[in-house]
Amino acid sequence: MKTRTSIALATIAGAVAGSMLALGVQAGGDKVAFRADYAKDTLYGTVDRYDIKQYRELWATPAAVEAARKGAPIPSGTVLTMVQYKAQLDAQGNPAKDANGRFMKGDLVGYALMEKRAGWGTEYPDDTRNGEWEYQAFKADKSVNATANLKNCFTCHKPHAGQDFVISLASLKGTKPGEAARPSGAGVVAIGGFKFGPETVSVAPGAAVTFVNTDASPHQISVTGPKPQRSAVLLKGQEAKLSFAEAGIYDYICGLHPSMKGKIEVK
Ligand code: HEC
Ligand SMILES: [Cu+2]
Structure with missing residues (x-):
């Protein structure tokens, strides 16, 4: 009996050690200190997040902005601070907009x-x-x-390896293009302002639906239901094609922003 207990305890101890190893990712975050002086850095962009009703400010240490604007690599010592605020809401509970059509800062x-x-x-x-x-x-x-699960930070920023993991690099470079033209046509769904347009699209069996992302934020098509499928994560300007052999109605959401919904009618 005694031995059994100690074996059981040893197993528990092993499991704890294992989960602490798995949490190794968490430990790395301890290296990052709060940047008390972030508001003396450079405000290089703001983001209206329609999906989560947030207004975000993006701050960078000045050397990072200088390097990015020259097309040089982001230097060691760079700190990027994203400040998240609730968007101010109107009487209907939707984000209120200022004279420029942008969200307004609410609670931090x-x-x-x-x-x-x-x-x-x-x-x-x-x-x-x-x-x-x-x-x-x-x-x-x-x-x-x-x-906060820091593992998710790594996972979500990982597809942006081609731009040194900085999703807002275009803003940092100051080269943010204006509103991309919204593509349209049969079987084309444009993603803009965190919405699929049109929300319902019809195609023939086997014909492709083309999704084009015009938002600065990445999106991903994730077909739910009995025959799920997912596109790659689409960055601004990128497109994906999905097709369905069988007639039916296929619901989908955004894999990154599940409140974004759409429908594909195959008939
Ligand atoms: C669901 C995907 C996702 C996760 C998880 C995520 N991020 Fe991001 N992050 C983004 C997106 C998208 C942006 C661009 C700004 C925006 O659209 O809100 C961004 C921007 C940033 C920025 C500004 C610099 C840049 O890359 O554009 C910082 C800093 C940042 N995230 C830190 C974090 C931290 C810290 C975590 C984990 C606690 C985290 N992120 C988790 C998607 C994610
Ligand atoms: Cu999305």
Whole structure:
């Protein structure tokens, strides 16, 4: 009996050690300190998040802006601070807009930081590592948000390896293009302002539906129901084609913003 208990305890101890290893990703975030002086950095962009009704500010250490504008790599020591605010809402509960049609700042929600230093990131496996970046989330009171799952930061920024994991790199470079023209036509769905347009599209069996992302934010088509399928994550200007052999109605959502919904009629 005694031995059995100790074996059981040893197993539990092993499991705990294992889960602490799995949480190794979490530990890396400790390297990132809150940037108390972020408001002395450069405000390089703001983002209206229709899906989660947030207004976000993007701040960068000045050397990063300088480098990005010259087309040079983002330097070691860069800190990017994303400040998340609730959007102010109108009487219907929709985000209110200012004279320029942009969201307005409401209550502070928290901060998301990423910091790059030469030599960081070597401990992560290739399928996780985001170059030399580490991530950390802070609450509105500037303390570490211990409930944030930092693994998700790595996963969601990973597809942007081609732009050094900085999703808003175009804004950092100051080359953000104006509103992309919204493509239209039979079997074409344009994604803009966090909406699929049109929300219902009809195609013949086997014919392709083309999805084009015109938003600065990435989106992903995720067909739900009995025959699920997913497109790649689409960055601004990228497109994906999906086709369905059998007639029917196929519902889909955005894999990144599940409140975005659409329908494909195959007939
Ligand atoms: C669901 C996908 C997703 C997850 C998870 C995510 N991000 Fe991001 N992040 C984005 C997107 C998209 C942007 C561009 C701004 C926007 O659209 O809100 C962004 C922008 C940023 C920026 C501004 C620099 C840049 O890359 O554009 C920082 C800093 C940032 N995220 C930090 C974090 C941290 C810290 C975490 C984890 C706590 C995290 N992110 C998790 C999608 C994600
Ligand atoms: Cu989306």
